Amino acid sequence: MPKSKRNKQVTLSKTKKKGREHKEAVVNTMKQAIENHNSVYVFSFENMRNLKFKEFREKLKSTSRFFLGSNKVMQVCLGRSADDEIRPGLHKVSKLLRGDAGLLCTNLPKEEVERLFNEYEEYDFARTGSSVTEKVELKEGPLEQFTHEMEPFLRKQGMPVRLNKGVVELISDFVVCEEGKPLSPEAARILRLLGIQMATFRLCLICRWSPDDFELYIEGPDDSDIESA
Known part of the structure; x- marks a missing residue:
């Protein structure tokens, strides 16, 4: 006996995919943030905890803007080469948006940003699958x-x-x-x-860009290519 179409199951949790319009909105927001702030940083994160990150972000709300999400979208926004970068030198920043990374646009002095990131460390319970730090x-x-x-x-x-x-x-x-x-x-x-608690949520600076300077905090295998780009 054929199945009745009336009995078709509908998944209520189904969500609409974020399309081109959403990506364009993100790109435009990032471009505006870069224009409105003095410097741009790429940072990596370990053992991300959304609630704790939200608290950290709120503390810097008046001076800074954070971006997390698709590295590819952020790379497109910044420019992947010297020919399509939105400001001189930003394609070097784009190349460092890999893996668990995010972008910070800020008006804070360099020393203050470095202090905040170096001092930031939050402990939490480890999740299934994470590497055990001690027996x-x-x-x-x-x-x-x-x-x-x-x-x-x-x-x-x-x-x-x-x-x-x-x-x-x-x-x-x-x-x-x-x-x-x-x-x-x-x-x-x-x-x-x-x-x-075995998990430590850390934020680590990778690089800093300003209109007259570019600085690497962490050396990697492709750094020579970035410096020569």
């Missing part, structure tokens, strides 16, 4: 930080536990995670329960 091992015996209601949940995470007179007890030593290995979903949950 965490729990020794056999009572786990008094956990209530008796937690025992079934801990067992589901692979921990060899039991209830002993209402106290959660580890019946043998248990390695939660090993240094250098990817973090499993179970280990991530246990570390959160233990209050152990």
Whole structure:
């Protein structure tokens, strides 16, 4: 029997793709920001946390503008070569927009930007799949930080536990995670329960551009090509 078209399922979460108009709007906004600010920086980020980044961005709202998103769109805006760059030297900045990177347009003095980025460091719980920074091992015996209601949940995470007179007890030593290995979903949950934060959200400056200067903060394999461009 053929399926009725009336019973066709519709995904309510389906969203419209961002088209050409959206990209053009982003490019125009970036061009305006570059015109309105004294310098442009490329920065990289590690263990991005959207809420924490939003707080950092809000602190600089009066003097600066941040851009995160498609590196390709940002490269097109800046110009990929000396022939199509929107201001002299910006194609060098464009070449450094790779991987986890963003753009900062600001009127802050160079020293202030460097201080803010060098001092910025936020700790958070590591997510599944991230690289473990240290070995965490729990020794056999009572786990008094956990209530008796937690025992079934801990067992589901692979921990060899039991209830002993209402106290959660580890019946043998248990390695939660090993240094250098990817973090499993179970280990991530246990570390959160233990209050152990292994992820560090950092922002690192890569380069700085101003109308009369271009400066690299991090040397990479293609830096000679950038300098000669």
